[in-house]
Amino acid sequence: MECTGCAGAKLITIRMRIAGEEIEFRRCSxxxxxxxxxxxGDITLDEVLELARTR
Ligand SMILES: [Zn+2]
Incomplete structure (x- = not known):
């Protein structure tokens, strides 16, 4: 998977489970x-925090 921001750099992908949801975190190096x-699909950090808070 490639970064949509700089197109080309490799992304580090970490999968985690937050409030029962399979969440994928990708970070561009x-x-x-x-x-x-x-x-x-893609969600914002706010939505991740919301998920963690409300469940
Ligand atoms: Zn990037």
């Missing part, structure tokens, strides 16, 4: 942009 995604 080049531009240090963070991406979050759940089963249905």
């Amino acid at each position: 080049k531009c240090e942009v963070n991406h979050w995604a759940d089963g249905s």
